[in-house]
Amino acid sequence: MTKSVSLNAGNGGETHQTTDADHPVLTTNHGTPISDNQNQLKAGARGPVLLEDEVYREKINHFDHERIPERIVHARGTAAHGYFECTDSLADITRADLFQKRGQRTDVFVRFSTVAGGAGSVDTPRDVRGFAVKFYTREGNWDLVGNNIPVFFIQDAMKFPDLIHAAKMEADRGYPQAATAHDTFWDFISLMPESTHMIMWAMSDRTLPKSFATMEGFGIHTFRFVNREGKSTFVKFHWKPKAGLASSIWDETVKTAGADPDYQRRDLFERIGRGDYPEWDLGVQLFDEEFANGQPYDVLDATKIIPEEVLPVRIVGKLVLDRYPDNFFAETEQVAFCPSHLVPGIDHSNDPLLQGRLFSYQDTQIKRLGSTNWHQIPVNQAKGREGGCPFHNLQRDGHMQMQSPKGRANYEPNSLHLAGEIGGPREDPADGFKTYPAEEQGQKLRIRAESFADHYSQARLFWRSMDPAEQAHIASAFVFELSKVSIEHIRLAVMANLRNVDEELARRVANGLAMKLPKASAAKVAPIDMEPSPALRIIRGPLEKHTLEGRTVGILFADGTDASELKKVKEAVKTAGGRPMLIAPKVGQVPLSDGSTISADAQLFGQPSVTVDACAVVLSDEATAKLTKEGAAVQWVMDAFAHLKAIGHNAAAKPLLDKAGVEPDEGVVDLNGFVEAAKKRYWDREPNVRTLA
């Protein structure tokens, strides 16, 4: 029903809403049309408010209950719809529906998140990112709940509450929010040598992804594929970003948090909005028992990778995110993932971290969403076989039951169908999900396998595989984080562990802290030198991409800027696939050299250069003279230089660059060479702009 609403709804409470369009009539939750949405019901114009006002009570009551518990971890996130397309059939390896036919598409919903911060924290702390994918396959929902780092801090789920308590805000003071640089986190890490490999990743640029679209994803654990003949193959899952791997610089990410706390969710939203859909290849590492037994680590240990150079990643599909949710709460908040949600053809391994997760997620969803019926929330519903009901079973009732199943038979076996009544669904022994019948035997023990005991070889592998620029970032991150640790013995214990990773790393950290190196901690298993894996690099690694596609170029201009120069840069950026963003001291109509005016996309003070990938400065002599006295403009250029971005400028802008301390190098160019230069960061500049450990 639609009707136009009147300007002064009810008897007072003026509003300035437009009334010319047709709007649906505002009603209560129970459908009663509302005549006045501005005023409570009162006894007289200046009298007391009446308790009988159901319209007000319902509205405020619903509002009071708007918040649900935030996720205990991964509270802050954003999500998108899309599809998975099989590009290489795995029909011989798994019977999972989504991998059968080349070209076959499966709908997905993907949520990205930070781990430690609350829902209202920022997007760009140093933190692991969640990469959770719900595949709505024709044989049920499969949740691949992964991260952007292929290993984890702990080997056994028993330690998860301890890890998270140590990482989150300290119990007595309620801070720091979304940060690992504090005593309790490092205390825990220092006492858990098994966390050493993951902490190397956490201190690397991997925890500073530039955007969700430019990070890898990993299923982490070893899973099983099972084919139609019941044969099992072990599998590890990898998501490889089409936009390439790109991270931020620590100083940049800290400033981004202030400039735009929503930087990464905005980026995802805007990419999808402009049709620049984030895309990943899905790769698998497939192996058998014999391969597993031949490795110098246990494939069931989630603190270990299988280097890609040892076992190549085979690309079997692609993931495209092409639709933003209509409503953040209904979809992104209410989506609920469970690693225990499998489909025929995919099964778990005995990884004790994975096994522990199988219980935790269903448990937390019931708490968070308030009912065992959370699977009926649209974003969580199995879409099921074409034309069919999304799910059929005999589970009944519970809070917020949305279905009204027909018939008497809510038990099985039953024979009511013989009496012409509804008999209900039945199991399918031929095609239903079957657990892989792995042989198991042994005593019941609380024990860690001896094969999990090497905590340092892969941490060393990671360090030795890094580009020198990345090594400097890692050492500096340790120095920064440990500088925030106030208890000396914790710092020493961390350094004692680092000596088992690499003596030079430990020395650089000790130098950065101006502390003496302690003795190495006792390593249960002496680390070995594994062959370095260049695939682990971001900088100068196989997935680093020099491009403007998907990237934003900030163009700083002002009153009097040469109109043709401005137009030329803007067009050149567009032609190269980039997104030009015009930034000026005032956003309205900015007069240019030829008498025309143009509006800016953003104001200088609100759009610091940390928010863009490359920078152009196109100014007139007069504007430059003014802006050299404007802190925000000087800082804009100074940060662009310090964050190793390309800076293209016209001759008139040069004094601003000088004021900002910009020194000539191959990334500082005139406007003609700018677009080519803008496609990358200038890592070689870094030693000139900051002291690294």
Ligand code: HDE
């Ligand atoms: Fe999670 N994790 N986790 N986790 N996890 C949750 O489930 C848990 C682990 C991951 O966008 C919670 O719905 C345990 C590894 C992601 O909604 C909770 C253990 C990996 C998300 C939970 C782990 C992850 C979660 C909190 C140790 C990478 C966000 C809210 C055994 C493979 C999903 C929720 C989303 C969320 C438990 C370790 C990834 C409490 C017990 C390893 C991406 O159930």
